Amino acid sequence: MTEAMTVQGCDNQHPRSGSSPPQDTVTLTQCLPHASTRHQAHASPGSSQVCSPGDSVGIQQVDPEVCCESRAVLRFSDGGRNIPSGVDLPEPETCDTAQMSPGGEQVSRECGDGTGEPRADSGPSQDHAGRSTTCGEHNRSFDNLSAIETASGTCTSCDNNTISPQIVVRPEDNGSQVRSGLTHETLWRSDSWESCSTTSSGYSDDSVRSDDLSHDSENDIFIDCGHDDFPFCQCLNEKVGGTSSFHCEHDDFPFCDCLAQAAAKKHKSLRYGSPRGERRRQRGYIRPSLSAFRDAGLEVFDETEESDFQESETEADTTRGHGTDVDSDYTAGLESDVEGAVGYTELDADEPSTPSTGLLAPPGLPGVRRASIVTSNSRRGSIQATPEPVKVAVFGSDGVGKSALIVRLLTGRFIGEYDPTMEAVYNYLVPLPGHDLPLQVMDTAGQGRERQVSWGEGFLLVFSLTCRRSFLSLGHLRRVILELTPGAPRPLVLVGNKADLTHAREVTQEEIRDLADLWGCEYYEVAAPEPWEVVVRPFTALYQAVLQSRGAQ
Numbered sequence: 001m002t003e004a005m006t007v008q009g010c011d012n013q014h015p016r017s018g019s020s021p022p023q024d025t026v027t028l029t030q031c032l033p034h035a036s037t038r039h040q041a042h043a044s045p046g047s048s049q050v051c052s053p054g055d056s057v058g059i060q061q062v063d064p065e066v067c068c069e070s071r072a073v074l075r076f077s078d079g080g081r082n083i084p085s086g087v088d089l090p091e092p093e094t095c096d097t098a099q100m101s102p103g104g105e106q107v108s109r110e111c112g113d114g115t116g117e118p119r120a121d122s123g124p125s126q127d128h129a130g131r132s133t134t135c136g137e138h139n140r141s142f143d144n145l146s147a148i149e150t151a152s153g154t155c156t157s158c159d160n161n162t163i164s165p166q167i168v169v170r171p172e173d174n175g176s177q178v179r180s181g182l183t184h185e186t187l188w189r190s191d192s193w194e195s196c197s198t199t200s201s202g203y204s205d206d207s208v209r210s211d212d213l214s215h216d217s218e219n220d221i222f223i224d225c226g227h228d229d230f231p232f233c234q235c236l237n238e239k240v241g242g243t244s245s246f247h248c249e250h251d252d253f254p255f256c257d258c259l260a261q262a263a264a265k266k267h268k269s270l271r272y273g274s275p276r277g278e279r280r281r282q283r284g285y286i287r288p289s290l291s292a293f294r295d296a297g298l299e300v301f302d303e304t305e306e307s308d309f310q311e312s313e314t315e316a317d318t319t320r321g322h323g324t325d326v327d328s329d330y331t332a333g334l335e336s337d338v339e340g341a342v343g344y345t346e347l348d349a350d351e352p353s354t355p356s357t358g359l360l361a362p363p364g365l366p367g368v369r370r371a372s373i374v375t376s377n378s379r380r381g382s383i384q385a386t387p388e389p390v391k392v393a394v395f396g397s398d399g400v401g402k403s404a405l406i407v408r409l410l411t412g413r414f415i416g417e418y419d420p421t422m423e424a425v426y427n428y429l430v431p432l433p434g435h436d437l438p439l440q441v442m443d444t445a446g447q448g449r450e451r452q453v454s455w456g457e458g459f460l461l462v463f464s465l466t467c468r469r470s471f472l473s474l475g476h477l478r479r480v481i482l483e484l485t486p487g488a489p490r491p492l493v494l495v496g497n498k499a500d501l502t503h504a505r506e507v508t509q510e511e512i513r514d515l516a517d518l519w520g521c522e523y524y525e526v527a528a529p530e531p532w533e534v535v536v537r538p539f540t541a542l543y544q545a546v547l548q549s550r551g552a553q
């Protein structure tokens with residue numbers, strides 16, 4: 001470590017002014033109630049690391065003024081290996097991994113014997129993945145924990161299922177992204193992220209990554225950030241020199257500031273406007289705040305600022321007002337790729353949607369693509385008025401193939417490349433022998449999760465079998481759904497897509513089965529290019545489940 005750094009929390013986007021911290025210290029401008037280092041974990045496995053004002057935390061010193069006053073978590077997750085950290089933690093001698101329980105208790109695992117298994121004496125406070133299963137409030141064990149769904153555990157003794165509010169359970173990456181000594185239990189709760197997203201970075205959820213920031217010339221920076229920690233991006237300050245790109249494994253919102261400072265040390269400019277960022281932005285994601293970069297002295301070229309935003313608006317207007325082509329790639333795909341009597345027409349936005357018109361726009365959403373799928377192909381079904389179609393919302397991470405599956409279902413074709421950037425709702429009669437199943441299928445995108453969830457009677461949770469992250473993100477998704485739909489849980493079905501890409505598979509069948517068992521739902525492995533009869537299965541399963549739940553009510 002070459003110089004002092006400031007780690008800041010979400011409520012305090014700027015380091016405190018005042019006397020400079022001494023060398024080799026980090027001034028924490030937010031509370032670190034459970035701060036710890038892997039180094040310390042090794043020194044005292046199992047011990048609590050709740051800090052007190054003035055505590056030394058490993059090689060850090062906690063600012064006495066602010067320690068423990070609120071909620072920041074300090075996370076030396078990988079001892080400096082993964083995090084290009086200026087903090088430069090000493091390598092542990094024997095402990096390879098250590099972690100914090102939801103309550104901040106440290107639990108060591110993989111310690112000493114190198115087997116990767118929890119130590120025999122680590123006892124019931126760890127689940128099979130080696131993570132803590134301890135209730136933060138009452139130091140009791142949780143039951144009902146799964147490898148990727150720790151937030152829903154209930155303390156066996158006190159019924160606490162909320163877990164200490166300072167601690168985040170972030171199952172999305174199950175620790176794989178974090179490669180962390182402290183693993184995901186120590187990260188911020190998603191509700192903290194949300195509250196923090198209103199601060200300066202503008203990042204609203206874990207879907208928005210800093211790959212929105214692109215590299216364009218040698219003076220620009222490329223940031224590929226898994227940002228699974230918080231608030232360690234500050235550490236990048238130490239590592240930015242000598243390269244025009246760097247990789248940050250850190251988590252979430254304040255990283256913009258951190259990276260801005262880092263970038264400013266080395267670079268002169270930042271160019272924002274990667275296709276991916278643009279696509280996400282079009283879909284309604286909050287644009288990252290670039291002001292931090294500007295403030296840090298970088299010349300910021302925001303290529304999306306004028307033209308693309310305008311284009312997007314024009315596009316949306318056009319969609320709403322005049323019914324001209326709003327998504328030419330998409331419509332071209334439908335029109336040219338779908339054989340036979342499959343047509344694509346757009347609706348006048350002012351025209352009231354009826355079940356027979358095909359594509360419905362949820363109320364109040366600007367820029368929703370509106371169109372109708374019309375098919376006379378009897379195998380694929382035809383659009384007909386139906387009294388009570390089952391509303392199926394299809395959720396999943398970007399690129400897992402939600403749209404491809406839906407288009408496959410609707411049209412019978414796999415369309416390789418198109419750009420489904422807008423939310424859409426399709427009316428469809430699934431043509432099955434003997435009876436047609438009336439479905440409304442929502443291809444979810446962008447913001448509006450609450451509305452999308454409220455709309456759905458059942459949910460297809462799609463992940464890609466070739467993308468572990470997309471699988472691990474399901475836990476968060478399900479939690480959000482449960483939170484937004486109090487009362488009887490609405491049915492869901494897991495869908496592992498891209499089964500055709502066997503060589504790239506990252507999720508085992510066993511893992512999916514375990515999760516489906518835990519959640520009490522069905523799961524399917526499919527591939528959008530597979531026969532229609534395969535792709536339709538999860539939809540019909542969900543259809544049946546929704547009918548059952550309707551009957552039960």
Ligand SMILES: Nc1nc2c(ncn2[C@@H]2O[C@H](COP(=O)(O)OP(=O)(O)OP(=O)(O)O)[C@@H](O)[C@H]2O)c(=O)[nH]1
Pocket residue numbers: 396397398399400401402403404405415416417418420421445497498499500501526527528529
């Ligand atoms: N090989 C293969 N490719 C697929 C499959 N499903 C989708 N794809 C491809 O994966 C890419 C992403 O598919 P989309 O349907 O756009 O995924 P999405 O989940 O709707 O993505 P977003 O719109 O970003 O949320 C496209 O290039 C598809 O052609 C599949 O089962 N197998």
